[in-house]
Amino acid sequence: MSVVVRRIRPSSLRGSAGEVPPTLVEPAPRVLGVFDQLGLWGNLGVSLLGFTGAAVVLQPGGPGTPQLSLTAALLATVVGTVLGAAAIAASAIPGAQTGAPAMVLLRGLLGARVSYLPTVLNVVQMVGWGTFELVTISTAAATVLPAVPQWTFVVVGGVITTVLSLYPLGAVRVLRKYVTVAVVVALAYLFLQLLAKPMPPLTEGTWTGFSVGVDVTVAVAVSWVPMAADYARHSRSSAAAFTGAFFGYGLTQIACYALGLLALVTVAADGDQIFAAFIAVPLGGLAFAVLAIREMDQSFANVYSATVSTQNVRPRWDRRYVAVVVGVLITVLALGVNIYGYASFLSLIGSVFVPLFATLTVDYYCFSGRRGWDLTSNSASRWLMLLPWALGFVTYQLIYPGQVGWWARAWGDVAQAIGFTARPWMSASVFSFIVAAVLTLVVGGASRWLTRRSPAQVTSDANCDQTPM
Numbered sequence: 001m002s003v004v005v006r007r008i009r010p011s012s013l014r015g016s017a018g019e020v021p022p023t024l025v026e027p028a029p030r031v032l033g034v035f036d037q038l039g040l041w042g043n044l045g046v047s048l049l050g051f052t053g054a055a056v057v058l059q060p061g062g063p064g065t066p067q068l069s070l071t072a073a074l075l076a077t078v079v080g081t082v083l084g085a086a087a088i089a090a091s092a093i094p095g096a097q098t099g100a101p102a103m104v105l106l107r108g109l110l111g112a113r114v115s116y117l118p119t120v121l122n123v124v125q126m127v128g129w130g131t132f133e134l135v136t137i138s139t140a141a142a143t144v145l146p147a148v149p150q151w152t153f154v155v156v157g158g159v160i161t162t163v164l165s166l167y168p169l170g171a172v173r174v175l176r177k178y179v180t181v182a183v184v185v186a187l188a189y190l191f192l193q194l195l196a197k198p199m200p201p202l203t204e205g206t207w208t209g210f211s212v213g214v215d216v217t218v219a220v221a222v223s224w225v226p227m228a229a230d231y232a233r234h235s236r237s238s239a240a241a242f243t244g245a246f247f248g249y250g251l252t253q254i255a256c257y258a259l260g261l262l263a264l265v266t267v268a269a270d271g272d273q274i275f276a277a278f279i280a281v282p283l284g285g286l287a288f289a290v291l292a293i294r295e296m297d298q299s300f301a302n303v304y305s306a307t308v309s310t311q312n313v314r315p316r317w318d319r320r321y322v323a324v325v326v327g328v329l330i331t332v333l334a335l336g337v338n339i340y341g342y343a344s345f346l347s348l349i350g351s352v353f354v355p356l357f358a359t360l361t362v363d364y365y366c367f368s369g370r371r372g373w374d375l376t377s378n379s380a381s382r383w384l385m386l387l388p389w390a391l392g393f394v395t396y397q398l399i400y401p402g403q404v405g406w407w408a409r410a411w412g413d414v415a416q417a418i419g420f421t422a423r424p425w426m427s428a429s430v431f432s433f434i435v436a437a438v439l440t441l442v443v444g445g446a447s448r449w450l451t452r453r454s455p456a457q458v459t460s461d462a463n464c465d466q467t468p469m
Helices: 034-044 050-060 070-098 102-109 110-145 148-167 170-196 210-222 227-230 238-266 271-281 284-294 296-313 319-336 339-366 381-399 404-417 428-453 453-466
Strands: none
Touching: 034 110, 034 170, 034 210, 034 227, 034 238, 034 453, 050 070, 050 110, 050 210, 050 453, 070 102, 070 227, 070 339, 070 428, 102 110, 102 227, 102 296, 102 319, 102 339, 102 381, 110 148, 110 271, 110 284, 110 319, 110 339, 148 170, 148 296, 170 238, 170 284, 170 453, 210 238, 210 428, 227 238, 227 271, 227 296, 227 339, 227 381, 238 271, 271 284, 284 296, 296 319, 319 381, 339 381, 339 404, 339 428, 381 404, 381 428
């Protein structure tokens, strides 16, 4: 397999300070320091969906099944979050080093044309999750202010989300300077209020389903992997990008899930009552309102990533116009679509990116990426790299095919035909990542060996290394 390599020179990608340029043709400004990214990822790690997701960690078999002990649930949260945050941070570094957003990095891994497939899937999932966030924000706001029609919160949230997407670097700075402090205060206050209530013994419960709890928190964190480079490309250094993503996201997701678990074992009977449980404590409505308003950083992140992903296909399109279109689209969908019924499809699409970014990470750090990827719009297709991605995806589906009826039944038939039985301790995210990573090592090693065996290719690579971008 012939891979065209061009050396990447970060110094040539510095760009000017200020805001993100309108198109991908212009260089990305490198203006975000470690505290900017700690603020960004720290806020993204806190989610209203995380509070309700804690119910799945605590009761992995579903309502009516035995609960994990609080110790087991907390440990599952920590293990899963650390793994997921490490994946986010590892995916952020290539963006910081190349100045390229996530979907453009896939040009180096797969080739420009082949990268369009995951790009389209990513845009679909970003639009879906952006819609989901607006519905969640409006639901939470209606819980605090039930007299106001919920559609009002959808429209207001959609407008604010779109405005933030027009000024993404400004939004990150606002998160660092103001929102992060308010969020930390709100979380700390709710923790203190709930800790004052009677709790069951830490070891009361089971460890059965521990791996499912780990997989849930891994999957939530990994859902941010396809957009990590979209923000890391504006980082002043790789270290700042890694630190912001790993510690910012990791610490706050653990805190978010721990708070949800605490509410479940003290006040709330199930995940549907967590919001009400927060509001029920003294001044809880104010603290919860802070968290609900902050949720717009999630919808903003989805809209901005959908925008720059679109630019992978059309680099000269003005991101501001694209952001307005995406913002209007998610607002309309949030007003008229039952997004909760669509959530299973979003999870299915998300499973595509676990093995894909395992393939990207290994190839970048071990093979082609460290010498420089061809990230131009005419980069050659690398068809062999589809193999580890595809087999990693198959592994994921065999272990956990999701909840889309016909899809799950089809994979159940495949598993039965090959004699495979998923064990309770198997994590779809972890196993899929491992399979894709190992196969990428095999494919990449074979490709490097073949390249070294070809004198003509060695000469070509040497010439390409001297070609500036």
